[in-house]
Amino acid sequence: MIHEIQVNVLPDVVADEVKLKKIAAKEVGIPVEEINEIRIIKRSIDARRSPVKFQLKLAVVSGDEPQSIPPVFQGVNVSGAPEVGIVGAGSAGLFAALQAIESGLKPVVFERGKDVKSRRRDLAKINKEHIVNPESNYCFGEGGAGTYSDGKLYTRSKKRGSVRKVLEWLVAFGADPDILVDAHPHIGTNRLPKIIEAIRQEILTCGGEIHFDAKVVDLLVESEEIKGVEYLHEGKSTRRLFSNVILATGHSARDIFYLLHQKGIEIKAKPFAIGVRIEHSQELIDSIQYHGETENEYLPPASYSLVEQVDGMGVYSFCMCPGGIVAPCATEPGEVVTNGWSPSKRNNPYSNSGIVVQVTPEDLPGDINDPFICLNFQKEVERRCWEAAGKTQKVPAQRMIDFVENRVSEDLPKTSYLPGLESFNLNEVLPDILSSRLQKAFVAFGKKMKGYYTNEAVLHAPESRTSSPVQIPRDRDTMEHIRIKGLYPCAEGAGYAGGIVSAAVDGINCVEKIAAKIIAS
Structure with missing residues (x-):
């Protein structure tokens, strides 16, 4: 049996399972020995007055109720599945790729910057030598701006999609399970890179593709429909054809805004x-x-x-x-x-x-x-x-x-x-x-x-980089650009998200629209 309760406790109680069980047993009205497990569902701090306390929402498990199961990501082989082009390997792009796999689609990700480890050398050059690499910095590269940030996971955009799915997938790839319960969860810059690497490995294992140092320089459009992308890698230009492209380039990819404007694709x-x-x-x-x-x-x-x-x-x-x-x-x-x-x-x-x-x-x-x-x-x-x-x-x-x-x-x-x-x-x-x-x-x-x-x-x-100063307008229902079919402006760079989680949710939502369209056709 599971009882859900809310309690306010002193900080030391949160770290003491014996004390917490005693409080929970009294609140529920059962003997302490009947409690099998206490799950913290939500945790926040009440610092409005002294002494400071924690506000806890608890699930008190007794009887034969099964123990909680850690979150997992159910990957499948999509190597031969219909492809989705994803421009940008930030939070939106990576979670779009995971959702594509879950939806039976093959993600093909193009990232202008380097993999998460290689980025570190360029970050060191900014700090020590004042040298800025336009393609590899705190904003560009695997994991996007979020990788070398605080890793804040708090979002107010809870009605836009499954925040819980994003958090559970992060835990599945190595984040501390505490992010599932904290009112203002965060991961930390020192831990994010390994999580990003684990996500990349899963995408590749399932048959997806991720191309680093692959800067998208053109969108292939015919009769107001997306046909693919053109990208540069090691000085060589290559075209790759797609019927659906997610544009998840982040708030600092100014060249994408200029490209869209030059091509007569609406931005504002x-x-x-x-x-x-x-x-x-x-x-x-x-x-x-x-x-x-x-x-x-x-x-x-x-x-x-x-x-x-x-x-x-x-x-x-x-x-x-x-x-x-x-x-x-x-x-x-x-x-x-x-x-x-x-x-x-x-x-x-x-x-x-x-x-x-x-x-x-x-x-x-x-x-x-x-x-x-x-x-x-x-x-x-x-x-x-x-x-x-x-x-x-x-x-x-x-x-x-x-x-x-x-x-x-x-x-x-x-x-x-x-x-x-x-x-x-x-x-x-x-x-x-x-x-x-x-x-x-x-x-x-x-x-x-x-x-x-x-x-x-x-x-x-x-x-100055709090959010994008440009929006790429899209249809509210289809999430496609208002004029270019198959082009999905996504997350912060398009003006529709503001942080790791909301960007990830937006990436997931775009793929869900693509999958539904493919099934309907």
């Missing part, structure tokens, strides 16, 4: 967010969020979520990384971009988060019908920051209160950003539409989180 400008990445000490954030309970070994590094309406535009925290590192995420020479990531234990001494301003085409000067109006704004900010920091992968930086009070910081605190910082008044490099709102938002955030507003916090500029 999309609202996005841009700002800075702020870094505090993790000890400070723990103290604020846990009401001074910083010595509790059972509490994880604290996170935060902040939002404020400033002069008619939203300013909010984005991709908050407890115990994290600020990373250089440029995809081309002549620009700087920041992002954040965390290891699985989130045990770095720093805490970082993007603090960004929501920008729409209507907020910017120029023609709002120009599909590149937001992209051009994004590029201009990245270029200006690159120039301000000396035309390297250093970033212009400033202490928080100095920024608000419009003065250059005389010195800067230690930072996790390896390429280095250049002290600069960010009010002179960021457009006023951003800087004036960020100034007001930081003061407001300091009132919401006492101690957050401090000159020991440092701003890194810019945080």
Whole structure:
């Protein structure tokens, strides 16, 4: 028999099965010895007051009820099955490939970047030598931008598809089963690469194909129908024919936007967010969020979520990384971009988060019908920051209160950003539409989180790749491009997702539409 209960317990109880069983037995009204298993269905932290507690949803198993079965992926041989072309091996592309196998289709994946291990050399060059490889960086390569990120798995897009399937497949390929129960699950940058490798091996074992260093440079279209792709590999151009192509290229594949526009395939400008990445000490954030309970070994590094309406535009925290590192995420020479990531234990001494301003085409000067109006704004900010920091992968930086009070910081605190910082008044490099709102938002955030507003916090500029500034429009029902049959704009790069899980869900959904179409025909 299974009883589902909800309890609030102190942090040490979660790690003590004996204590947890006693509480569960009392709540259910049965003897402790009758409990065979306790499954945590959902776990979250309630830090609204001291003492901090965990909110648990439990399945209490008694009697002859079978033990829980670990998730698995049921792969089948699809080597001779109908093919689906998938452009991009990020979260959307890889999960589209898995869904294709489950649906009896053969995935053929084209990834402009390198495999997950080979990417590391290029990431090291960005950090140490300030060299940006346009095809292999924090955004491009196997696993996409998510591989060398915090691995956050929280999403609000739960009505768009099976979030549970995505999480279970991740567990099947090596993720910690805790991601199935945590309210804000994450995997960690140190563990994601092995999971990505396991997914790749399964795709290949089942008869799928994955081509690295294979940059798609053209879409073959006839009579408004997709016919295939053209890609470059080792300087050689090759055409591959497909009736269905999933375009899962990520939010930074600007060349794809230009290609579509040149071919007369509709794209449009999309609202996005841009700002800075702020870094505090993790000890400070723990103290604020846990009401001074910083010595509790059972509490994880604290996170935060902040939002404020400033002069008619939203300013909010984005991709908050407890115990994290600020990373250089440029995809081309002549620009700087920041992002954040965390290891699985989130045990770095720093805490970082993007603090960004929501920008729409209507907020910017120029023609709002120009599909590149937001992209051009994004590029201009990245270029200006690159120039301000000396035309390297250093970033212009400033202490928080100095920024608000419009003065250059005389010195800067230690930072996790390896390429280095250049002290600069960010009010002179960021457009006023951003800087004036960020100034007001930081003061407001300091009132919401006492101690957050401090000159020991440092701003890194810019945080600019929050989402795609361009959308590739698609039909709501078929998920195909509004004009090109067989072309499936997918996930973040097309403007329809915002993170690892939502992108994976979108990739799965696209394949389900393709499979249904093939069956119907």
